[in-house]
Amino acid sequence: MSTVKQKVAVIGAGWAGCAASVALASSQHQVTLFEASRVLGGRARRVISHVANPVFGDKATIDIPHDNGQHILLGAYKQTLQLMRKVGIDAKTALLRLPLQMCYPEGSGGITFVAPALPAPFHLLAALWRADGLSREDKIALARFNSAARWMGWELHDDCTVSTLLERFDQTERLTRLLWHPLCVAALNTPPDRASAQVFLAVLRDSLGARRSASDMLLPRCDLSSLLPDRAADFVRQQGGTVHLGCNIRRLQANGTGWRLSSADYEGDFDAVVIATPPDIAANLLGPLTDTTLFKNFSYEPITTCYLQYAPTTSLPRPFFALIEDGAVGDWGQFVFDRGQLDATQAGMLAVVISSSGAAIADGHAALTAGITAQLAKVFNQPELAHPSWTKVISEKRATFACTPALVRPDNNSGLDGVWLAGDYTISDYPATLESAVRSGNQAAALVGLKSKTSP
Numbered sequence: 001m002s003t004v005k006q007k008v009a010v011i012g013a014g015w016a017g018c019a020a021s022v023a024l025a026s027s028q029h030q031v032t033l034f035e036a037s038r039v040l041g042g043r044a045r046r047v048i049s050h051v052a053n054p055v056f057g058d059k060a061t062i063d064i065p066h067d068n069g070q071h072i073l074l075g076a077y078k079q080t081l082q083l084m085r086k087v088g089i090d091a092k093t094a095l096l097r098l099p100l101q102m103c104y105p106e107g108s109g110g111i112t113f114v115a116p117a118l119p120a121p122f123h124l125l126a127a128l129w130r131a132d133g134l135s136r137e138d139k140i141a142l143a144r145f146n147s148a149a150r151w152m153g154w155e156l157h158d159d160c161t162v163s164t165l166l167e168r169f170d171q172t173e174r175l176t177r178l179l180w181h182p183l184c185v186a187a188l189n190t191p192p193d194r195a196s197a198q199v200f201l202a203v204l205r206d207s208l209g210a211r212r213s214a215s216d217m218l219l220p221r222c223d224l225s226s227l228l229p230d231r232a233a234d235f236v237r238q239q240g241g242t243v244h245l246g247c248n249i250r251r252l253q254a255n256g257t258g259w260r261l262s263s264a265d266y267e268g269d270f271d272a273v274v275i276a277t278p279p280d281i282a283a284n285l286l287g288p289l290t291d292t293t294l295f296k297n298f299s300y301e302p303i304t305t306c307y308l309q310y311a312p313t314t315s316l317p318r319p320f321f322a323l324i325e326d327g328a329v330g331d332w333g334q335f336v337f338d339r340g341q342l343d344a345t346q347a348g349m350l351a352v353v354i355s356s357s358g359a360a361i362a363d364g365h366a367a368l369t370a371g372i373t374a375q376l377a378k379v380f381n382q383p384e385l386a387h388p389s390w391t392k393v394i395s396e397k398r399a400t401f402a403c404t405p406a407l408v409r410p411d412n413n414s415g416l417d418g419v420w421l422a423g424d425y426t427i428s429d430y431p432a433t434l435e436s437a438v439r440s441g442n443q444a445a446a447l448v449g450l451k452s453k454t455s456p
Contacts, residue, residue: 008271012036014229018441019232019437031239034261040229049065076210080438097218104323124215141169249261258272272420275419301399301400304395306368315347320337323336421444
């Protein structure tokens with residue numbers, strides 16, 4: 001028996017849609033990928049800023065590419081890294097690989113925690129032993145947490161908040177503030193007092209609890225659309241598929257044994273459909289056809305990135321640092337990245353990230369920028385950091401769903417024959433990350449294959 005190749009539509013060219021499209025095209029299905037935007041990548045995409053040309057020339061402005069949010073990938077992101085290889089991306093050149101670390105600027109009151117190149121779990125034990133800024137009590141508490149989590153198999157019988165979990169394991173106030181809180185917010189984009197402890201443990205399991213390389217931090221050297229989505233679309237085209245940009249599919253209706261898709265300027269029929277959009281858009285497409293109750297379970301959290309351009313000679317001692325957040329005094333920055341150490345064409349550019357940034361952006365971008373630049377000048381003891389030559393604030397207001405305890409998430413099965421869901425919000429033990437999006441896209445593509453008709 002051989003699998004009959006199907007005509008498959010993938011709605012949404014974020015990382016889940018790209019993963020599904022590549023997997024389907026690899027299986028020789030006829031793939032058509034639809035994206036409402038003109039830029040591939042969904043909520044992890046390239047953004048072009050038009051800024052004043054610092055050098056007199058023919059153009060009054062220049063175009064500078066960056067992202068709608070600075071990302072860190074992990075060595076544990078197996079399916080994402082496999083997908084990159086499949087579409088011809090060399091992760092060794094596209095990503096800067098760093099050992100697991102949580103380092104604050106010297107003298108800022110933080111910690112310096114860097115895992116050495118030792119086999120697991122000795123890399124963590126050595127990092128803990130060498131860590132600066134942690135007391136003996138802090139180190140014992142961290143070792144106790146790691147040991148207990150491993151003994152539990154990184155599983156909870158009943159989910160609770162991360163804050164509750166940390167209290168159960170007697171984590172110190174300093175350790176919570178300087179390690180667990182920033183890790184939780186960065187990984188789940190949800191504050192510890194509202195974040196799922198079980199999902200947090202799953203992230204720790206696949207990083208801290210796995211081989212040493214799984215805990216490595218991977219920083220993109222190029223913009224996020226170039227990192228994967230652009231190459232994924234090229235792969236689909238090379239396999240005979242089609243990519244439609246600026247095509248907003250607004251209607252899905254049954255058409256015999258298949259499905260008809262419609263937009264303002266497109267109409268076409270398909271054997272199967274993968275809906276790889278955010279849950280609210282998926283609910284709008286599916287609402288007239290099936291139960292979408294689970295899509296109402298989600299609330300959303302923003303992520304804000306503040307890009308700051310300084311003189312090209314400006315550089316930080318490390319590619320990135322953690323920052324002590326204190327919104328009461330305008331110190332909203334949580335992490336700062338030296339883009340010049342990732343891409344030489346961006347020398348002098350710093351990117352400051354604020355996850356779960358609702359409170360940070362409440363007073364507007366100008367106030368946020370003023371607070372962040374003052375924060376950087378203070379913690380690095382460099383007054384010139386208070387005066388960038390230009391700034392750009394990008395807030396992705398629905399960057400991720402709020403990853404709360406015992407959140408019920410929909411399956412890849414939409415409830416309609418031949419229609420599948422893909423996205424970081426579908427059932428998974430991971431939060432809304434690039435890896436969970438890719439996993440969901442691969443799973444949706446596998447389900448399309450299982451439903452394919454067979455012939456002798």
